[in-house]
Amino acid sequence: MCQLLGMNCNVPTDICFSFTGFQQRGGGTDHHKDGWGIAFFEGRGVRQFLDSKASIHSPVAEFIKAYPIHSTNVVAHIRRATQGAVKLENTHPFMRELWGHYWIFAHNGNIPDFQPYLDGSFLPVGSTDSELAFCWILQEFKKRFGNVMPEKTVLFDTLAELATEAGRHGEFNFLFSNGDVLFAHCSMKLTYIVRKAPFPMARLKDRDVTVDFTTVTTSQDRVAIIATAPLTDNETWEVIDPGTLLLFQDGQVQDVRKTIVGHKVTTMNVP
Amino acid sequence: MCQLLGMNCNVPTDICFSFTGFQQRGGGTDHHKDGWGIAFFEGRGVRQFLDSKASIHSPVAEFIKAYPIHSTNVVAHIRRATQGAVKLENTHPFMRELWGHYWIFAHNGNIPDFQPYLDGSFLPVGSTDSELAFCWILQEFKKRFGNVMPEKTVLFDTLAELATEAGRHGEFNFLFSNGDVLFAHCSMKLTYIVRKAPFPMARLKDRDVTVDFTTVTTSQDRVAIIATAPLTDNETWEVIDPGTLLLFQDGQVQDVRKTIVGHKVTTMNVP
Numbered sequence: 001m002c003q004l005l006g007m008n009c010n011v012p013t014d015i016c017f018s019f020t021g022f023q024q025r026g027g028g029t030d031h032h033k034d035g036w037g038i039a040f041f042e043g044r045g046v047r048q049f050l051d052s053k054a055s056i057h058s059p060v061a062e063f064i065k066a067y068p069i070h071s072t073n074v075v076a077h078i079r080r081a082t083q084g085a086v087k088l089e090n091t092h093p094f095m096r097e098l099w100g101h102y103w104i105f106a107h108n109g110n111i112p113d114f115q116p117y118l119d120g121s122f123l124p125v126g127s128t129d130s131e132l133a134f135c136w137i138l139q140e141f142k143k144r145f146g147n148v149m150p151e152k153t154v155l156f157d158t159l160a161e162l163a164t165e166a167g168r169h170g171e172f173n174f175l176f177s178n179g180d181v182l183f184a185h186c187s188m189k190l191t192y193i194v195r196k197a198p199f200p201m202a203r204l205k206d207r208d209v210t211v212d213f214t215t216v217t218t219s220q221d222r223v224a225i226i227a228t229a230p231l232t233d234n235e236t237w238e239v240i241d242p243g244t245l246l247l248f249q250d251g252q253v254q255d256v257r258k259t260i261v262g263h264k265v266t267t268m269n270v271p
Numbered sequence: 272m273c274q275l276l277g278m279n280c281n282v283p284t285d286i287c288f289s290f291t292g293f294q295q296r297g298g299g300t301d302h303h304k305d306g307w308g309i310a311f312f313e314g315r316g317v318r319q320f321l322d323s324k325a326s327i328h329s330p331v332a333e334f335i336k337a338y339p340i341h342s343t344n345v346v347a348h349i350r351r352a353t354q355g356a357v358k359l360e361n362t363h364p365f366m367r368e369l370w371g372h373y374w375i376f377a378h379n380g381n382i383p384d385f386q387p388y389l390d391g392s393f394l395p396v397g398s399t400d401s402e403l404a405f406c407w408i409l410q411e412f413k414k415r416f417g418n419v420m421p422e423k424t425v426l427f428d429t430l431a432e433l434a435t436e437a438g439r440h441g442e443f444n445f446l447f448s449n450g451d452v453l454f455a456h457c458s459m460k461l462t463y464i465v466r467k468a469p470f471p472m473a474r475l476k477d478r479d480v481t482v483d484f485t486t487v488t489t490s491q492d493r494v495a496i497i498a499t500a501p502l503t504d505n506e507t508w509e510v511i512d513p514g515t516l517l518l519f520q521d522g523q524v525q526d527v528r529k530t531i532v533g534h535k536v537t538t539m540n541v542p
Binding site: 048 | 313314315316317318319320321322323330331334338358359360361362366367368370371372373390391392393394395396397417418
């Protein structure tokens with residue numbers, strides 16, 4: 001399967017520390033070596049970096065680790081292919097535009113028999129179940145709300161309903177953002193931490209790196225990090241209940257909805 | 272205004288040499304310092320790198336210059352803002368999906384009073400005339416051809432018609448690709464060169480750099496480079512007639528259509 005990393009903050013923050021650990025899981029400390037990607041919102045714009053190489057061997061990943069890009073919403077993914085060959089077009093996160101906003105989506109899990117009807121509003125470019133589900137979610141948003149984006153609570157209710165529907169077909173953990181809010185769905189496995197003053201010293205699990213956040217933050221800063229598995233070994237991460245959709249905004253959980261617990265589906269490895 | 276750079280080849284080729292010269296024009300040898308971007312097709316996927324910094328001062332541009340990404344279709348742009356503030360969301364090239372393919376668009380010129388009706392299929396995220404025109408082109412494609420991409424010659428005829436319509440409102444030089452073909456429209460100013468065996472030594476205009484292409488190519492390779500102004504000073508570049516749309520595929524011009532000669536419109540500088 002794959003691993004997810006997300007960040008949602010109240011002030012633009014760089015993700016270099018968390019990404020340093022996360023990158024190791026793409027072929028170093030773990031086996032998710034079939035490509036990786038990361039997308040940063042900057043205002044309404046997005047910088048998306050994708051590579052079909054393992055993150056541990058990717059020059060682009062090395063660049064991202066060392067170059068601080070400040071953002072309030074970040075979604076990253078390291079891939080272990082289940083459906084869809086190891087190719088750039090199958091690399092998460094995926095991006096589309098709806099209502100004059102970019103939307104970013106990354107999925108961990110496998111929903112092999114989810115074959116919704118697509119009307120052509122949004123079509124997958126690659127061959128993953130993940131991009132298909134993303135296109136379907138945006139299509140359903142558009143179908144229900146026409147050309148005007150509804151309030152975030154309405155979007156949130158709708159997304160919970162859609163996550164329940166897709167989640168019946170397998171494991172459907174995902175991160176989903178429009179640059180304003182970040183939705184995190186735990187189907188089977190997802191954790192998060194909210195860092196705020198007094199900021200801790202944090203030590204990565206996957207590399208021997210420690211950071212003292214007090215030296216790089218103000219007392220007003222609030223940063224939520226969401227990850228498939230905790231990235232540090234000296235902090236307490238919240239384990240999200242399976243079957244839960246969270247809405248993060250300004251670096252904290254603002255709303256919670258129950259969905260369906262994802263079925264565990266046997267994964268197929270693509271050659 | 273801005274400058275365009277495109278590449279279309281019959282085998283995946285890197286653009287490091289041309290980009291090295293082009294980068295200089297973003298705040299070095301020329302004044303296009305309001306951001307830059309580049310998009311590379313790799314199969315059906317796209318790697319897009321955007322920065323609202325001047326290319327001459329952009330760490331991402333330094334990375335791109337040194338890291339050879341092989342592609343058969345590349346579109347790059349350096350921006351001097353006319354409409355739309357200096358922000359990431361106003362940085363070209365723009366990307367959307369239609370018919371399960373990504374489409375990439377970059378514009379040089381200014382069409383300030385072009386205000387077509389948008390039905391919501393594709394909406395601009397930023398505030399440039401360029402992204403608006405791109406969304407309108409894709410909308411018209413979809414309106415005419417529904418959910419199935421037509422043959423490239425049909426697309427080409429349609430695009431010539433749309434370029435004529437938008438071109439009535441000002442200067443509308445653009446590069447536009449779906450990863451299979453690259454369309455280049457000269458409204459007022461655009462040049463190109465096709466390099467093939469026997470490959471030349473080429474010397475950049477904007478930096479003291481020379482390359483011997485015979486050392487990095489085979490006799491079958493063919494590479495078309497399209498640029499607002501020639502990038503080398505020891506080769507003969509074709510100056511495209513104003514009011515011409517070209518279709519590049521496999522590193523050569525495959526088709527030509529006449530459009531309207533773009534009006535010269537006084538540009539407005541955004542603070």
